[in-house]
Amino acid sequence: MTTLPVQDATVEVEPRTISRKATGADRVFVHSIRAVGATVLVITGGVGLFLGWQAWPTLTHYGLSFFTEASWQPEADILGIRAVLTGTVMVALVAMAIAFPLALLTALYISEYAPAFLRSTLVSLVDLMAAVPSIIWGLWGYFLIMPYAAEFAVWLDRNLGWVPLFDVHNADPDAALIDAAISNYSFSMFCAGIAVAMMVLPMSCAVMRQVFSQTPPGEKEAALALGATKWGMIRAVVLPFGRGGIIGGTMLGLGRALGETIAVLLILSPSFESKWRILEIGGNTVSALIAGRFGDASKSQLSALLAAGFVLFLITLVVNTIAAMIVNRSRSGAGTDA
Amino acid sequence: MNRPIRLIVALALSLAGLASLPGPAHATTYAQIEGTGSTWSELILQQWIADVDSNGMKVVYTGGGSTKGRKDFSQASTDFAISEIPYQGTDERGQSDTSNGRPFAYLPIVAGGTAFTYQLKIGNELVRNLRLSGETIAKIFTLQITNWNDPAITKDNNGRTFPSLPIKPVVRSDGSGTTAQFTTWMDKQYPNIWRPYFGQAGLTSYYPKKAGSQMVSQAGSDQVMNTIKGFAGNGMIGYVEYSYPVNADYPVVKVQNQAGYFVEPTQYNTAVALTKAKINQDKSSQLYLTQVLDGVYANPDPRAYPISSYSYMIIPTGSDDPRMSSAKRQTLADFMYYSLCAGQTKAGPYGYSPLPLNLVQAGFDQLAKLKGADPAVDLTDRDVRSCNNPTFDGKNLSHNVLADKAPQPAACDQAGQGPCGTETGTNQPSTDDGGGAGGAGRNGGEGAAGTDGERGAAASGGEGPAAPGDAPAAIDPETGLAVGAAGSATTTGTTGEVIYADPTELVAGRTTDQRTFGWLAVLELLALVLLPGLYVVGMRRRRTSRAGGRL
Numbered sequence: 001m002t003t004l005p006v007q008d009a010t011v012e013v014e015p016r017t018i019s020r021k022a023t024g025a026d027r028v029f030v031h032s033i034r035a036v037g038a039t040v041l042v043i044t045g046g047v048g049l050f051l052g053w054q055a056w057p058t059l060t061h062y063g064l065s066f067f068t069e070a071s072w073q074p075e076a077d078i079l080g081i082r083a084v085l086t087g088t089v090m091v092a093l094v095a096m097a098i099a100f101p102l103a104l105l106t107a108l109y110i111s112e113y114a115p116a117f118l119r120s121t122l123v124s125l126v127d128l129m130a131a132v133p134s135i136i137w138g139l140w141g142y143f144l145i146m147p148y149a150a151e152f153a154v155w156l157d158r159n160l161g162w163v164p165l166f167d168v169h170n171a172d173p174d175a176a177l178i179d180a181a182i183s184n185y186s187f188s189m190f191c192a193g194i195a196v197a198m199m200v201l202p203m204s205c206a207v208m209r210q211v212f213s214q215t216p217p218g219e220k221e222a223a224l225a226l227g228a229t230k231w232g233m234i235r236a237v238v239l240p241f242g243r244g245g246i247i248g249g250t251m252l253g254l255g256r257a258l259g260e261t262i263a264v265l266l267i268l269s270p271s272f273e274s275k276w277r278i279l280e281i282g283g284n285t286v287s288a289l290i291a292g293r294f295g296d297a298s299k300s301q302l303s304a305l306l307a308a309g310f311v312l313f314l315i316t317l318v319v320n321t322i323a324a325m326i327v328n329r330s331r332s333g334a335g336t337d338a
Numbered sequence: 339m340n341r342p343i344r345l346i347v348a349l350a351l352s353l354a355g356l357a358s359l360p361g362p363a364h365a366t367t368y369a370q371i372e373g374t375g376s377t378w379s380e381l382i383l384q385q386w387i388a389d390v391d392s393n394g395m396k397v398v399y400t401g402g403g404s405t406k407g408r409k410d411f412s413q414a415s416t417d418f419a420i421s422e423i424p425y426q427g428t429d430e431r432g433q434s435d436t437s438n439g440r441p442f443a444y445l446p447i448v449a450g451g452t453a454f455t456y457q458l459k460i461g462n463e464l465v466r467n468l469r470l471s472g473e474t475i476a477k478i479f480t481l482q483i484t485n486w487n488d489p490a491i492t493k494d495n496n497g498r499t500f501p502s503l504p505i506k507p508v509v510r511s512d513g514s515g516t517t518a519q520f521t522t523w524m525d526k527q528y529p530n531i532w533r534p535y536f537g538q539a540g541l542t543s544y545y546p547k548k549a550g551s552q553m554v555s556q557a558g559s560d561q562v563m564n565t566i567k568g569f570a571g572n573g574m575i576g577y578v579e580y581s582y583p584v585n586a587d588y589p590v591v592k593v594q595n596q597a598g599y600f601v602e603p604t605q606y607n608t609a610v611a612l613t614k615a616k617i618n619q620d621k622s623s624q625l626y627l628t629q630v631l632d633g634v635y636a637n638p639d640p641r642a643y644p645i646s647s648y649s650y651m652i653i654p655t656g657s658d659d660p661r662m663s664s665a666k667r668q669t670l671a672d673f674m675y676y677s678l679c680a681g682q683t684k685a686g687p688y689g690y691s692p693l694p695l696n697l698v699q700a701g702f703d704q705l706a707k708l709k710g711a712d713p714a715v716d717l718t719d720r721d722v723r724s725c726n727n728p729t730f731d732g733k734n735l736s737h738n739v740l741a742d743k744a745p746q747p748a749a750c751d752q753a754g755q756g757p758c759g760t761e762t763g764t765n766q767p768s769t770d771d772g773g774g775a776g777g778a779g780r781n782g783g784e785g786a787a788g789t790d791g792e793r794g795a796a797a798s799g800g801e802g803p804a805a806p807g808d809a810p811a812a813i814d815p816e817t818g819l820a821v822g823a824a825g826s827a828t829t830t831g832t833t834g835e836v837i838y839a840d841p842t843e844l845v846a847g848r849t850t851d852q853r854t855f856g857w858l859a860v861l862e863l864l865a866l867v868l869l870p871g872l873y874v875v876g877m878r879r880r881r882t883s884r885a886g887g888r889l
Contacts (some may be wrong), residue, residue, distance in 0.1 A: 183570035296405035
């Protein structure tokens, strides 16, 4: 026989207060997770603070000329980042010019055209590209690609040399023995850009593919049902929907391309000229400059290198933040409303 | 006492027993040592490291340039450094270049020649016997001579002409001891060529590269060598230690010496040249054992290679050095014992030159400072007499065997003669003496015997310059065939494989061709644009007329 506990009438029954506050184990978990999340911010901020603090003496010492001077002669107390900044931008742009169409088409093929049995293989192959260390890409570019890239550069100069971008000084593309001038077309920002493109490609491709795969199937089917061809469907539904992802992935890739170091260091023959002639030998990027000069830098030189690094840090931060904002917006499907 | 505690105590006891075992039981314990620095000496150092590895000595060496080596050492992030030049105090432009108070000593490790390797093709054949005077080299690297068909180059090669091809000097982009040695030589020998280009006097570790010039810069000797021998290397010339072209089977420039002979930096020619090196003998000086090379540049011996130098290891000598331990010091001492003795036998075959006796001896004195810093270092039985260094026989310590048997240069290597057809970069000196290096006679031997400056100076000039005429029958070292009488002007055909260029300039295009094909291109372009449209229009008209007819 069971008896119910007799309610003491004198005790007032109070409803349990409802609180969103975590208690017990939850609370520990929330706090530890929050701490871990905060460390990321602290580390990034710390990097920025450290770089800025180290760069301060250089920036005050050289003033505005730090941004307008092209040569880098710390021994002679003349240095500036105009040349390396131009080089960084040009290498990144070459890389994006190659990587963007490749990444976009690869992503489209994988998400829309590839048969199901091939899809997973292709995805892992593209991911594998991201796993190849950058020094390998550098060697690949140096030994395998550069001889052909140089010949292609000669062809470009011969036919499009009137475009300032493809002009090469000190070399005659129509020479009978091109062998003699081929070195003017090697070790260039163009060659370095090819290697960097291969490192950027998987990252951009992955972002684009993810966004494409989020296209609402209903809208795709609707387009097909209205009589659109497959390409018409992609143009009308997938691409507009994924526009944010395309831009975001490209900018993420750009951020990576700006900071790529070892492959550039290996391929590019260091020179400090601010120039747009991408096919011509020589050039330098901020990160390659730091990697190349860090080992034997004195204290003031180190500060100058870190100042250059600080500028690069700010640029990549801005590029990546914009990219993240665009990608985030595209996730809500904002692209389709347009 | 319960069980787990007893177990832990037992374990702790046995561990303590283990820890107390080494030391007295094993005579030598080694610990891994790490160093950075010169890429000039890197090849021979890596070979030594591989050799001692089986003895339990773990040495890690990374190149990166002498400047980096000195800096890493000064920051106490390495156990030793290799550098071509000593700490500069304040360097050429007022930057600090010191050891930051870390006590150290210089220790010569190997000699060698800074070679100029190049890629120059005539009709797809690599030129392998280029000769250049010092002045021409200085002018090439200061951009005064910019084409291979320059009359100065033709003159150095006794009238032999090279194709019209831009010269692309390859220089180091990092702080480099090779650059420092090369610029020291230019500054001392050709100040009126070097100084206007550099803008000031003195040496530099960073080669000044003019923007917009044909110069190519690369980091590290490896990269320089790779660039020159690469697909785009035609017309390039760069400076590296002789071992790099020897390993890559690439030719080097024969550089003209004071006696008017063009020589290659084989171990013999370097050894002969360095008999005139002035070594700082003041033991109390911080610069003890460092080199002054003015005498080397101007060595009158016909066998001397002018741009020869020693490479140095910087070892920590402080007793309270934060990085060093007894085991590390022992490793360093034994590693250097091997390198200075048996290791020197490998120097020649690898494109370096072994150290002469007096420097090996002095090197041991420097190593003794390790024991001074730490009595636990064992240096017994490690002295010069037990050594197996190829420059001396152990019986007569003041004798440099290598400079003795250095062969006289071939007659066709003299200025105004030749050029010889023998290939360079083979590690064999070009000579008229039969059998090449090994069987060389002793002519001029007494002269170069001494290793310290004055003795060498007294005698080496004596017989030297006259020697080529003495050579009775010139025998080609490769084919073994006798060639024409030594000294006669036309011994060029020694191997019969000499490549000659007769540069003829062709215009890139003919104006008539250009005009014709230009108009053709315009016509084609017009056709490409217009024809499809006209065709469509024509088709449509025909269709409408046909349709109209049917209606």
